[in-house]
Amino acid sequence: MNGASSSLRAAFSHCVQQVRNYDYHHYLCLLELPPKMRKAAFALRAFNVETSRAMDVASDPRIGLMRLVWWQEAIDKIYANKLIEHPTAQALASVVSENKISKGWLKRSVEARINDANRDVTDIPENIEELEKYAEDTVSTLLYLTLQAGGIRSTAADHAASHIGKASGLLLLLKALPYHASCNRHFCYIPAKVAANHGLLVKEGGRSEICLDSREGLCNAVFDMASVANVHLLKARELAGTVPNEAHPMLLQAVPAQVLLDSLNRVHFDVFDPRLARGVLGVPPLWYQLKLKWYSWRHKY
Numbered sequence: 001m002n003g004a005s006s007s008l009r010a011a012f013s014h015c016v017q018q019v020r021n022y023d024y025h026h027y028l029c030l031l032e033l034p035p036k037m038r039k040a041a042f043a044l045r046a047f048n049v050e051t052s053r054a055m056d057v058a059s060d061p062r063i064g065l066m067r068l069v070w071w072q073e074a075i076d077k078i079y080a081n082k083l084i085e086h087p088t089a090q091a092l093a094s095v096v097s098e099n100k101i102s103k104g105w106l107k108r109s110v111e112a113r114i115n116d117a118n119r120d121v122t123d124i125p126e127n128i129e130e131l132e133k134y135a136e137d138t139v140s141t142l143l144y145l146t147l148q149a150g151g152i153r154s155t156a157a158d159h160a161a162s163h164i165g166k167a168s169g170l171l172l173l174l175k176a177l178p179y180h181a182s183c184n185r186h187f188c189y190i191p192a193k194v195a196a197n198h199g200l201l202v203k204e205g206g207r208s209e210i211c212l213d214s215r216e217g218l219c220n221a222v223f224d225m226a227s228v229a230n231v232h233l234l235k236a237r238e239l240a241g242t243v244p245n246e247a248h249p250m251l252l253q254a255v256p257a258q259v260l261l262d263s264l265n266r267v268h269f270d271v272f273d274p275r276l277a278r279g280v281l282g283v284p285p286l287w288y289q290l291k292l293k294w295y296s297w298r299h300k301y
Contacts, residue, residue, distance in 0.1 A: 008094055012039055014087035015046035022049045025256040025280050028289060032296040033249050040099055040149035041250070043091040047071075047106075048142055050088055051113050056183075065117050072110045079103050099149040105141040112137035122207050124188040124195070128170075128228055131191060135169020136162060146250050156242040160251055163236035164301075167229040168257040174222050175260060175281075177271045181212060194221050215270065222269040230261055240301065251301040255292055259283055 019042055020027045030041045051071055058064030074084055078093045095101065112134055125131055143161035147154070173189045180189065188210055195201040195210050198217040202209050212218055236254055243251065263282030267273035280288040295301060 008090065011087040011090040011094070012042065015042045015091045018046045018049045018088065022053060025259075025288070026253060028280075028292055029252045029256065032252055032292060037146070037150045037250070039091075040095045040101075041146050043088070043095045044142055044145050044149070046088045047092050048109070048138075051110055052138070054113070055117050061117065065114065068110060068114045068117060072107065072114065075103060075106050075110065095149060099151075101145050101148045105145050108137050109141045119188075122188070122209065124201075124208055124210060125191045127193045128191050128225060131170060131173065131189065131225075132166050132228070135166045135173070139169040139172075140165025143250065143253065147247060150246065150250060152244060152247045152250070154244050154247055156239050157244060157247040157251070160236040160239045160243050160247075160301075163232040163239075164251055164254045164257065167232035167236070167261075168253060170225055170229040170232075171257055171260045171264070174225055174264065174271055175276060177222075190221050190225070194224050197221070197224070215272070218271070219269045222264065222271055226261060226264055226269060229257065233257060233261070237301070245299060248299050248301055249296065252292065252295060254301040255295050256281055256288075259288060259291065 016027075019030065023045060026045055030038060030045060033041055051068060054067040054071075055061060055064035058067065074086070074089050077084055078089065078096050081093075081097075084090065084093065096103075116134065140162045143165050144158060147157055147161060177189065190200065190210050192201055192208060198220045199214055200210055200212070200217050200221055202211045233254055236251070240248075260281045263276055264271070266282070267275055276282045279285050
């Protein structure tokens with residue numbers, strides 16, 4: 001038993017380190033959770049780190065896709081009580097066994113990433129609703145699962161989580177645009193309708209492409225998308241009065257979304273401005289931590 005408990009402690013420590021290394025702004029959010037909820041939250045976030053980075057760390061897209069398919073199969077094994085030799089999977093299996101969390105949400109998040117990985121670089125989303133759906137399936141699902149693991153059953157909390165996830169997902173896609181452009185992969189996180197409105201959509205040989213040459217047009221397109229994210233944050237906060245108090249710490253992930261939105265506003269929605277890459281989401285780390293503490297202390301999000 002000691003060996004098993006030691007192995008599990010190592011698995012959870014691995015999860016914490018993964019989130020700290022690759023998702024620092026959310027790592028700080030999770031530290032504000034009550035201790036009994038942190039284990040599940042870190043395991044779920046580490047799972048998200050694994051699946052969100054699968055395509056980026058792979059030298060060949062096919063290898064990245066294989067990793068995602070492996071995680072899809074791993075979820076089935078976890079719910080079948082089969083042992084998996086992977087620290088994040090082991091921690092996730094422990095969380096699943098201790099809490100009633102939906103297999104469907106876990107599967108949906110991986111399937112959304114597989115579908116995204118299978119898209120051709122010229123396959124541009126037609127409208128922002130497609131990106132909202134992607135954000136819902138990959139980010140909101142994490143919040144739903146964390147609420148479930150915390151034993152919180154609240155329609156209002158789920159609605160708030162949906163809006164926060166959509167806002168966060170959209171804003172992080174915007175922040176990642178320079179990275180995707182440098183990889184010559186998935187410029188297409190700008191929807192065709194938004195791109196066309198600002199002169200960024202170029203049609204050649206029957207194909208449509210996003211052209212990032214116009215900095216003004218790109219800033220205007222980013223503003224349009226960020227405005228949609230802002231509406232989601234406002235809707236989430238309108239629900240605050242009906243959300244149970246115990247759910248508020250889990251919805252603190254609205255704070256990094258707001259910080260990123262404010263940082264984009266300061267650079268006039270120029271995602272290539274180097275100030276966005278400084279500190280934590282474009283602000284000094286200490287200021288970010290103080291903002292989180294202030295929201296947490298006031299039981300707000």
